[in-house]
Amino acid sequence: MSAVKKPELLAPAGDLEKLKIAILYGADAVYIGGKEFSLRARASNFSIEDIKKAVDFANEHQAKVYVTTNIIAHNENLENLAPYLKALETSGVKAIICADAFVIESSKKVVPNMEIHLSTQQSITNSEAINFWYNEGVSRVVIARELSVEEIKQIAKRSKADIEVFIHGGMCVSYSGRCTLSNHMTDRDANRGGCAHSCRWNYRLYNQSDELISSKEGYYNLGSKDLMAVQFIPELINAGVDSLKIEGRMKSIHYIATVVGTYRKIIDEYCANPKDFVLDDKYFQEISRAENRQTSIGALGGKPTEDEQLYNVRTEKPTQEFIAMVLDYDENTKYATIEQRNYFTVGQACEVYGPKFRKDYFTVEKLYDEDHQEIEIARHPRQILKVKIPFTVYPYDIIRKKR
C-alpha cells in the first residue's frame, strides 16, 4: 500500500509513437499539441484524427491525454476556438492546458466537462494568483519554474487548485510568457508558437561607457541549463504536488523512454516505501544515457546561481547510444525484428531497456536485413533488421549500446 499520495507523472509527446512510448514507459498522462492554439508549433502537432488515436491508446493503458492550447491569442486567432474545443472533448481529451483568459473562459462555457489546466506561460508564483484562476474554473495550475521547493510546499498548502510542477527538461530563463525577445529580434511571436530561443544566443555585454565588460574571448550568455529534479522528487511528493511534469515535446523516443522510465521508477519506489528510499546514483546514471544537454536544479534549490546558467555552449550533440527499437519478437526462432536508429555493427554489446526499468544484455551476433540477407553493418536510418536476442523482448523496447 502506498504510504504517501502518489502524484501523476506527466510526459510530453511530439507524435503518436512518442506518446505510446511515454505511456508504456510509465507516464500516467501525456500532453500533446494540436494544430492550432498551441505553442511549440514546430513539435509535430496532432490532427484531431491523431488525437483520437492517442486517446484510444491512452485509454487502453489507463492513461490520460491533455492538449496544449496555450497561445496568448491575437484578435485573428479567436475564431474557431469553440468548435476546436468541442472536437477535443469528443475525442476524449481529459484536459486542455491554456494561458489566455479567453481560452479559459471559452472552455468553461463550451466544454464544461473538460478540465482546464493553467499553463506555466502565466508564470504563477503565489497561491492567491492560483486561487484567482481556480475561481474561474481552472482545476490545475502548472506553477512557475521560478519556485523553490520551500515555496512550492507553502503554495501547495494554500492552493485550492491542483498543483503541477516541472521536474525535467528545457527551461525559460525569463518568467515564461513574459518574454518577447523573439518577437523583437526575429518578429516571431514567442507567445504564439514562434519562440526562436533568443535567450540561448551569444551576446556581448557593455556598460554605459561602451566598454566591453564580458569576456573578450567568449560570449555573454543568458540561457538556462535544463532542469533535472531527480533529487527533489521525494520532497515534491511530500509537499502534496499533484502532477510531476517532464518537458520536451520535441525530444526523441529514446529520451522519452529513458526519462519517463527513470522518474516512474523513482516515484514508485519512493511511494511504496518512503522511509527506506535511497536516492541511488543509478537514477542519475540512467538519465544521463539519453540526456544530451547540461542539467541543473533550476530554481528548486532557491534563486538560480551561475551553476544553473549555460555558458559558451553552442549546440548539443545527440547521443548515439540508441541503436534500435524492437518491433517484434519470435519466441521460436529467438529473432527480434528491429528498426535501426543509429549506426552499429555485428559484435556490438547491447542493453535492452524496457518499461518498468527492465534491462537485459546481449551481443549482436547475427544480423539480417529485410530481404533475409546477412549483413555486418546497420547503417541505414529506420532500416528494418532481424537480430538474434537470446531472451524475450517486446515491441517498443529500446536497444542501446552497453556502457
Next chain:
Amino acid sequence: MLELIVSATSIDFIKKCDFCDAFIIGEKGKGLRLPHYFSFNEMKDILNLVKKRNQKLYIACNKIFHEDELVDADHYLKQISTLDIDGIIFGDLGIYQIAKKYQLVHKLIYHPETYLTNYESVRFFSNKGIKRVSIAKEITLDDIIEIASKKSIEIDILGHGAVNMFHSMRDLVTNYYKFLKHDQPTKYRNESLYIVEEIRDDKYPMIEDENGTHIFSAYDMCIIQHLDELIKNHVTSIRIEGLFKTDDVLLGITKVYYDAYRDYYHDINKYKSNKDEYINRLKSINGIQPFKDGFLFKKTIYKGDENNERGKKT
C-alpha cells in the same frame, strides 16, 4: 479626453511637470521596473501636490509576487487603501485577490505586460470590476484599435519609452561574473548596461536589480503620430515611460506629447499637419534614446518558420 500618464523619475520632475494628466509612482519591493522608487511618506506628499494641481496619481504594485511576499503585499494594499489615489497598477493576479479584501478592485489597472493581446481577454477582465487594462506592446495599431473600439473597459497603452522584452528572476550579470570568478560579481547591479547579439548590431538595454534581470528593445516606443486614431477609437490613456530617462529628457518628451494632444483637441488638422514636427522636436531633445513605432505596423509571425531558426538579421 486622452489621459497622458508619466512614470516619474523624481519628486523634482513631478514638481516641474504640471501639465501631464497623471503620474505613476511606486515603492521598492512592490513596483517593478520603475524609473525611481519613492518611500510611502514621499508618495503621500506627492499625492497632496498632484491633487492640488488636479492631476491623477497611480501607484504601481506591478511586481511578480512570490508566496512569502504576499503578507507584505497585503499590508501594502491596506496602507494604500487609506490614500485618495486614482489607481493601482498590478501585473500579478494575486494582487486582485488581495484588493478584494480592501475594496480596491475598482481602482485596479491590470498591466500584465504581454498577456493582453485580444479583445476577448480584455472583455474577460472588464467583467472583473477593474478600472482599466494596459494592453501588450507587441500588437499592431489595427489590433489596438479593434480592442479599444469594443469599449468594454478603459484601455491604456505604452505611448513613449523603454519597451521591456525580457524579465528573469535570475541575477544574470552577477551569475556571469561569478562564473568568470570575478572578485566583485555584483559590481554592475542597478547599472544601465546593454547587450549586443553576435550577428546583430542593435544595442539592447539591460539592467539587473532586486527583481532580477530586465532587457529592453533597442528602440523606445513612439506613438505620437497616431494619437488621432487612438483617441478616435477610444484608447483611454497613454503612458510615457520614465525608465532610463533623466528628468529633462522625460520632461521634454512629455511636453511634445502634451502639445500634440492639445493640438489634436484644438484643431485636428493642425495636429495632422504637425506630425513630422513632433518627431523632429522629439529627436532634438538632448540625450533622447532612439525610438520607433514598435509593432504598430509589424505583425508578429504566428508559429515559426523552422528553416529560419536564427531569425532574419534585422
